[in-house]
Amino acid sequence: MAIAFVILFMVPVPYYIVQPGSALEVRPMVQMEDTSNVEKGTFYMTTVSMREGNVIGYLLAHVDSWMDLVPKEDVLGQGEDPEHYQYMQEEVMRQSQQNAVLAAFRQAGRPAEERLLGVEVFRVLSGMPAAEALKEGDIIQQVDDHKIGQAEDLLTYLSEKKPGEQVQLLFNRNGDKEETTLTLASLAASGGEDRPGIGIEPVTLRKVETDPKVSIQADKIGGPSAGLMFSLEILNQLGDRDLTNGLQVAGTGTISPDGDVGQIGGIQHKILAAEREHADIFFVPADVEPQDSNEKKAKATAKELGSDMAIVPVHTLNEAVQYLDQQRGAQKTS
Template sequence: MNSGSSKQIRKKILSGLLVICIIAFFIPTPYYLFQPGSVEELQSKVTVEDGEKTAAGHLYLTTVMSLKASNIYYLTYGLVAPHTDLRKVKEVRGDLTDEEYSKMLEHMMISSQQNALAAGLQAAGEDVEIIPAGIFVSSIHESSDAKGRMKVGDIIWQVDGTPVKKSDDFLHYLANKEIGDTVELTFTRDGIEQTEKIELISLKNGVNKAGVGIVPEDQVKLHASRNVEINAKDIGGPSAGLMFSLEIYNQATTGDLTKGYEIAGTGTIDMDGNVGQIGGIREKITAVHKAGIDIFFCPKDIHANDSNEKDVLDEAQKQGYSVTIVPVKTLQEAIDYLRDLPPKETT
């Protein structure tokens, strides 16, 4: 074989490899990458009307940076990068589309802020009126007649002309319906009223034997004794609930809950102040360590499948982090812990 032929073969091989590399760039992978995100101070994001902003220390929410592995190169990076967790798309968002997943995150953050407002102000001894405002569609079953006709994020407020303000109203109305019956749902989508006639399907695991085939969540409005503004910008999801409620409580009450400490945390919150499990706890404790935080609140493991407390303690021990980790099951437990702390010594 002469040198000219060898050059042509090498050129073809290189060209073929280049084409393969280009094609691989556009082939998506079914994974998300999760890495330590930001630790964000809350006093500048939360403002309680007539509240105090004189804390010597700070309260922080924590985030996880998520990135869709849109090609094999991102996936390869995720396999070798430190403090990076790979999770399948289905594990992260189930069967939701990108648009539906974004709506769910937005709804979860709004609900988280409402829960934090109610929990924080009620812990401070103030009254909060909780007003049902319809039913948020958080998921639609594949076999539902509503699939393709309704969307995640729709707000149902009427069934066959009957107002339904909360999920219990909705389930009660459908309780005596049969499989194959049709109901007319009135709902809003992006502020526009719409109606759809939906045939009921069999519910194998539901309270009722027949239903629409959606997962409903209560939509509420709050009337509080004073206004609370939360500027969360692009932060999605419910995991900042505990820390929002602590910041609201700290501003709404006299004294300084922080006592000079830098305090971060994570955990969902409900309106009664109960703390719930979240995702990405290992990534969050790494972010907290890098930020030099003193105290980190995490959800306490209560049920058999809970793992936040175990995971965060395991990660901190393996990595040698010196952050004080405090598992809590309620907002009040976090408040009591901080109230019992001596003021931080200054040097």
């Protein structure tokens, strides 16, 4: 019997198993020079657990409503391996951390400089034009006569072209400037959208400098969804008042450099993770577009759990700060 169980545990299935992760205290992850602000409560980021499936997990997912089965191709995409996926998620987390720093410092009116250095080639897609000339780590700085500072610049410029047109790239490889000419192809050929491209995964390369300096260490946690909570913790360390007000404050949401909060995945699992940590407040991205569902799912999940946790939808970092300030006022008058 034990041998059969081990075999079932080792046999893979073409699914990832997604379930509630953890609510992790943010303050130990954020290091800032010359901060003395005392935090009486706690800011928590929330995570989703995702692992490659096996037969045991596949069977359990059919009886456990908190375990979801997601086809591997929906997670990895075409031709991507799990190691690269994790690497990409860690890079996305790094970008999110930089956004969080910028958003917090701008909210506080403190100096923060963002220098865009170009577009790093994070991955070259096989069979696409870039495979002929580019390598991972190359930094694209110009296309034709257009300077390229960030990934959005590259995508916008190429979107105005057609497959079959040529573009000239100026890029940096190991400190040396190089040029190449590529013929655009439809990204549909590599499993992407039907639009012109060169066939790379682009990542904005930038440097963020602040005073005081900030660093964030999140180990192997990946993805962009901790942005809002990182910003709140940074802002708390920058300020002279404790935004937590002694409360347990959990949440999730992507963050832009200007403080806009965006939708994330797995919200129902993050609500349960926060409930297990007895959070008082949960910040969730507000539903804005017709396809958005974070706010609706968060409220429905909290109701299903019978949770007393306040589910607070926010559009921006500033809205989250205003809500926390209101809690301070309410405590003083109660």
